[in-house]
Amino acid sequence: MVQQLNLLGQGQIxxxxxxxxxERSYLEYAMSVIVxxxxxxxxxxxxxVHRRILYAMYELGLSPDRPFRKCARVVGDVxxxxxxxxxxxxxxxxxxxxxxxxxxxxxxxxxxxFGSVDNDPAAAMRYTETRLAGISYETMLEEVNESTVDFTGxxxxxxxxxxxxxxxxxxxxxxxxxxxxxxxxxxxxxxxxNEIVNGLIALIDQPDLTDDKLLKLIxxxxxPTGGEIIDTTGIKEAYLTGKGIIPMRGVASIxxxxxxxxxSREKTAIIVRxxxxxxxxxxxxxxxxxxxxxxxxxxxxxxxxxSDRQGIRVVIELxxxxxxxxxxxxxYKQTALQSNFGVIMLGLVDKKPCQLSLKEMLEEFLRFxxxxxTRQFQYELTEKRERVHLLEGLLIALKQVxxxxxxxxxxxxxxxxxxxxxxxxxxxxxxxxSILSMPLRxxxxxxxxxxxxxxTQLQGRILQLEGLLADRQELLKAFKKELRSFKRKFGDDRRxxxxxxxxxxxxxxxxxxxxxxxxxxxxESLPLxxxxxxxxxAVVQITAKGKIYWQPQTAIEKIPxxxxxxxxxxxxxxxxxxxxxxxxxxxxxxxxxxxVQIPSFPTKQTIERLVSNSAMQNDYQPINYLCLHxxxxxxxxxxxTEGGFVKRVSLKELDGIGNRGFQLIKLKPKxxxxxxxxxxxGEELAIATTGGRILHYNITDQNIPIMGKSAQGNxxxxxxxxxxxxxxxxxxxxSNLVLISKLGYGKIISIxxxxxxxxxxxxxxxxxxxxxxxxxxxxxxxxxCENIVxxxxxxxxxxxxxHKLSSNQGQNSEKALIKLQPDEVITLALNWQS
Numbered sequence: 091m092v093q094q095l096n097l098l099g100q101g102q103i104x105x106x107x108x109x110x111x112x113e114r115s116y117l118e119y120a121m122s123v124i125v126x127x128x129x130x131x132x133x134x135x136x137x138x139v140h141r142r143i144l145y146a147m148y149e150l151g152l153s154p155d156r157p158f159r160k161c162a163r164v165v166g167d168v169x170x171x172x173x174x175x176x177x178x179x180x181x182x183x184x185x186x187x188x189x190x191x192x193x194x195x196x197x198x199x200x201x202x203x204f205g206s207v208d209n210d211p212a213a214a215m216r217y218t219e220t221r222l223a224g225i226s227y228e229t230m231l232e233e234v235n236e237s238t239v240d241f242t243g244x245x246x247x248x249x250x251x252x253x254x255x256x257x258x259x260x261x262x263x264x265x266x267x268x269x270x271x272x273x274x275x276x277x278x279x280x281x282x283x284n285e286i287v288n289g290l291i292a293l294i295d296q297p298d299l300t301d302d303k304l305l306k307l308i309x310x311x312x313x314p315t316g317g318e319i320i321d322t323t324g325i326k327e328a329y330l331t332g333k334g335i336i337p338m339r340g341v342a343s344i345x346x347x348x349x350x351x352x353x354s355r356e357k358t359a360i361i362v363r364x365x366x367x368x369x370x371x372x373x374x375x376x377x378x379x380x381x382x383x384x385x386x387x388x389x390x391x392x393x394x395x396x397s398d399r400q401g402i403r404v405v406i407e408l409x410x411x412x413x414x415x416x417x418x419x420x421x422y423k424q425t426a427l428q429s430n431f432g433v434i435m436l437g438l439v440d441k442k443p444c445q446l447s448l449k450e451m452l453e454e455f456l457r458f459x460x461x462x463x464t465r466q467f468q469y470e471l472t473e474k475r476e477r478v479h480l481l482e483g484l485l486i487a488l489k490q491v492x493x494x495x496x497x498x499x500x501x502x503x504x505x506x507x508x509x510x511x512x513x514x515x516x517x518x519x520x521x522x523x524s525i526l527s528m529p530l531r532x533x534x535x536x537x538x539x540x541x542x543x544x545x546t547q548l549q550g551r552i553l554q555l556e557g558l559l560a561d562r563q564e565l566l567k568a569f570k571k572e573l574r575s576f577k578r579k580f581g582d583d584r585r586x587x588x589x590x591x592x593x594x595x596x597x598x599x600x601x602x603x604x605x606x607x608x609x610x611x612x613x614e615s616l617p618l619x620x621x622x623x624x625x626x627x628a629v630v631q632i633t634a635k636g637k638i639y640w641q642p643q644t645a646i647e648k649i650p651x652x653x654x655x656x657x658x659x660x661x662x663x664x665x666x667x668x669x670x671x672x673x674x675x676x677x678x679x680x681x682x683x684x685x686v687q688i689p690s691f692p693t694k695q696t697i698e699r700l701v702s703n704s705a706m707q708n709d710y711q712p713i714n715y716l717c718l719h720x721x722x723x724x725x726x727x728x729x730x731t732e733g734g735f736v737k738r739v740s741l742k743e744l745d746g747i748g749n750r751g752f753q754l755i756k757l758k759p760k761x762x763x764x765x766x767x768x769x770x771x772g773e774e775l776a777i778a779t780t781g782g783r784i785l786h787y788n789i790t791d792q793n794i795p796i797m798g799k800s801a802q803g804n805x806x807x808x809x810x811x812x813x814x815x816x817x818x819x820x821x822x823x824x825s826n827l828v829l830i831s832k833l834g835y836g837k838i839i840s841i842x843x844x845x846x847x848x849x850x851x852x853x854x855x856x857x858x859x860x861x862x863x864x865x866x867x868x869x870x871x872x873x874x875c876e877n878i879v880x881x882x883x884x885x886x887x888x889x890x891x892x893h894k895l896s897s898n899q900g901q902n903s904e905k906a907l908i909k910l911q912p913d914e915v916i917t918l919a920l921n922w923q924s
Contacts, residue, residue: 120272125441128271130278132437132444132451133458134230134255135262137269139183141255142172144197147222148231158201158219165215174245177215185212188220193265194280194314195580197226207315207365207402208372225580229258237469238462256462259576260286260455262437263448266311274443276436279311279336279367284581284845286452287573293452294566301330304449309588310336311431313367316585317341320428325588328433329448336431338366339422341587343903344414345860347407357391358414362404362427363858369426371397375404377425387420389413463569464559471555474548476520481545483521484528488538490515494525583845583854630671632715638683671717672744676762677710678729678755682747714766724768726796728775728789729754729803730818733761736806736849737797738789741768756802765818776827776841777807778817778869782857784827786844789820793849806849817869826872828892829857829904830880830919833864836907838872838895858904868919880908881918 130137136144146167152159165180173180186192188200191207202218205211212218222231238256243249266280289307292299310325318339319325328334341364347357365371375395381387389412396403406421408414422428436445439454446454487494497514501507504526511522531537558564632638671683716727726738739754755763769775769789777785785807787793797803807815819827821841830836837857844854857866870878878890888908895905910916 124271124274124443125438128269129276129436129438129443130262130267131254132262132439132446132454134257135260135265135267136255139173139180140187142168142251143180143184143187144226144231144255145252146171148234152221153227154199154222154224156221158221161215161218161220164220171249172244172251181215184220191315194312195225195264195283197223199223209370229576230255233466236466238466258459258572260452263451274436275434277432277434279431279433280313281308282312282584284577287577289452290456290573291570293456294570301449305329308448311586312584313586315367316364317366319586319588322588322590328435332435332445332447334433336433338429338431340365340427342418346906358408358412360406360408360414360418363402365402366426366429367431369429371402374426378421381424387417387424389417459569460565463565467555467558471552471559474552474555478545478548478552480521480524481541483517483524484541485545486515486517487525488533491533671715673712674714674766675710676713676764678757678763679751679753680744680747681751713763716768725770727766728769728794729763730765730777730806730815731757731761732764732815733758734805734807734809734815735803736794737801737803738794739799740796743799754799756800764815767820769820774821774823776819776821777815778829778866779809779813780816780865781810781813782855782859782866783853784844784856785853786841786846787849788846804849808850816866819869819871828870828872828878828895829866830868830907830916831857831859831864832867832915833861834906834908834910834916835860835864835904836895837904838892860904867916870919870921875921879920880916882910882914883917884911884914
């Protein structure tokens with residue numbers, strides 16, 4: 091048959107063993123799938139389809155500042171130019187690049203329905219719109235046409251496409267990746283940008299950085315859906331070997347649901363607010379319902395999904411007398427509320443699949459980025475040199491403009507003119523062409539000045555580029571600067587908590603009511619004490635209503651005394667009779683009080699009578715007090731206004747203040763000083779807002795500089811609409827913060843879990859509110875504190891045991907501290923040392 095049709099021609103039949111042909115063909119197919127479809131490149135962290143989508147959108151001009159474009163148009167370009175496969179596969183890949191629950195840092199922005207955590211499908215591509223996100227445009231595409239990477243022909247050699255994108259960040263670690271190839275698979279978890287940048291900078295500074303130190307900088311994955319990692323053993327194994335299992339849990343709390351109907355009993359419920367990464371919420375709820383119907387999970391009376399745009403909220407109501415923790419443990423054991431993430435850190439290195447450790451993956455990216463930076467700077471240097479060369483010719487022509495005009499006037503054509511210019515001005519052909527194409531307006535003096543300025547600037551940039559290319563350390567320094575800028579621009583807080591000690595939120599908060607009832611003859615023990623332990627012989631006490639008095643140290647009791655139940659001690663200090671107390675007002679002024687004027691027993695004597703009357707005009711209120719001791723250990727005062735301005739003032743500024751007072755800060759109209767207290771360089775500061783944000787700073791000259799009395803200060807915190815500051819504390823690196831909301835919820839959190847930031851950043855969301863009308867009321871220091879005194883608008887007081895809030899090292903959920911009346915809210919919270 092072959093001979094009759096002559097399909098292969100005379101002598102073209104090659105005998106081949108079947109098993110050898112199958113082996114060769116299968117290997118070719120396998121490598122095609124591995125390299126061309128399923129596995130990401132370690133350098134830019136992308137599979138070919140993702141790379142082609144981003145580059146096609148870059149060619150379409152879909153930058154973050156341009157309008158959205160229909161996804162169907164983008165898919166068509168990708169198919170027609172670079173990716174000859176099915177349109178649905180391209181669109182599915184595009185959808186995942188938009189989903190913020192699939193990617194930690196989405197590379198595309200979208201308009202329309204792009205699916206949900208319930209595994210709802212995205213709308214058809216003709217309905218949705220997309221464009222590049224800021225992080226993908228700035229960190230992956232801006233330099234793609236600057237000879238930073240190699241290009242290759244597309245499937246029909248009609249166009250060129252990049253072999254790899256010039257990534258400035260390790261996207262493979264930031265967003266993770268999953269893929270199944272032939273005989274191998276990859277499953278890389280996403281990470282936090284701030285931590286990855288810190289790890290990269292540490293590796294640049296210390297190439298031999300140990301794995302233990304690297305793991306302190308990058309403690310574990312950071313999933314876009316939050317959740318908790320409940321054991322670090324799998325993290326360490328995965329980071330050291332490239333393979334491991336990381337156990338994850340959703341975030342659940344046990345709450346008491348209040349019924350709107352009278353005489354209806356309170357119901358206990360498990361509230362799930364975060365699910366493990368890649369868990370389908372709707373399928374999980376169905377699974378729970380199925381297990382309840384089968385009797386495998388008991389004591390559940392109802393389950394409903396109350397999720398909205400604000401986040402996930404699944405309510406699981408329990409039967410009467412149910413054990414909430416037992417039910418929660420069954421959910422962890424039998425459903426995906428607790429699941430494992432199998433890490434396989436497999437990627438392409440030089441087109442070969444390799445399993446890499448965390449350090450090796452970072453090192454591969456660093457090598458790649460150093461190459462792209464070198465190529466970019468070399469490309470820019472070549473361009474700048476060419477431009478300088480042309481400018482030199484133009485400037486020569488402008489200096490001899492009459493001669494140039496004469497040459498042009500006497501030349502028969504352009505070619506003759508070019509040759510004459512080269513010979514008579516001693517310039518190159520390119521310079522002569524530049525002169526011939528120069529418009530007449532360049533002859534003006536202003537244009538000449540602009541050319542000279544451009545020439546000077548280019549020479550400076552050339553010197554800088556030559557220095558970067560000649561000195562590797564300078565190149566790396568520029569790289570670190572770039573990384574820090576991306577950290578400031580795109581970095582955010584960690585979403586996934588990493589815990590070793592697994593604990594469950596408490597079932598019900600039992601409030602400890604201690605309503606103080608006393609008459610005029612009773613003494614009250616509800617103080618907020620700020621004690622400065624100095625060797626003096628008297629104790630000065632100031633109450634919330636401004637009463638001031640002193641008593642001998644030997645006569646005062648451990649708990650300070652106040653007659654009226656409506657008044658609280660807000661300041662107490664040991665002081666010498668010859669010293670002064672400084673009173674600070676919200677007007678920004680400080681006034682001295684001589685201890686000679688202070689009575690020795692509570693009387694009607696108040697701060698108003700001892701301070702200059704001018705301090706009381708416009709209803710100015712005292713906000714803090716300070717004893718001026720000669721050996722005061724603190725060197726500066728920290729000032730924070732209601733508008734968020736912060737600065738430090740030297741304590742020496744308070745020397746010699748007269749009765750008229752001293753203005754410590756220049757305030758904007760309607761702004762007031764809210765906090766002032768002594769601090770030292772190197773200490774730490776925590777600020778809390780009504781929105782539950784906590785800002786954690788190092789007190790340094792760079793963050794909070796020392797300024798003069800006439801300075802306004804720097805913007806320390808940018809307040810959102812309707813947000814105010816509710817707390818400002820000096821803290822240590824292991825301090826605990828007690829947070830209390832207006833509607834009676836509270837939690838304790840370690841300052842170690844609040845990342846340190848620079849002035850002006852947004853901070854960390856430290857408190858999550860269970861009701862929209864709630865807000866943060868107080869932030870107190872929980873160190874060495876046993877109880878908290880809470881006062882409400884109905885003049886009720888409660889004493890809360892701090893130890894009940896500290897069961898999980900600051901990571902427990904917000905809890906109901908007290909049961910308030912319908913119109914009752916918390917107005918004040920104070921520390922109480924019993």
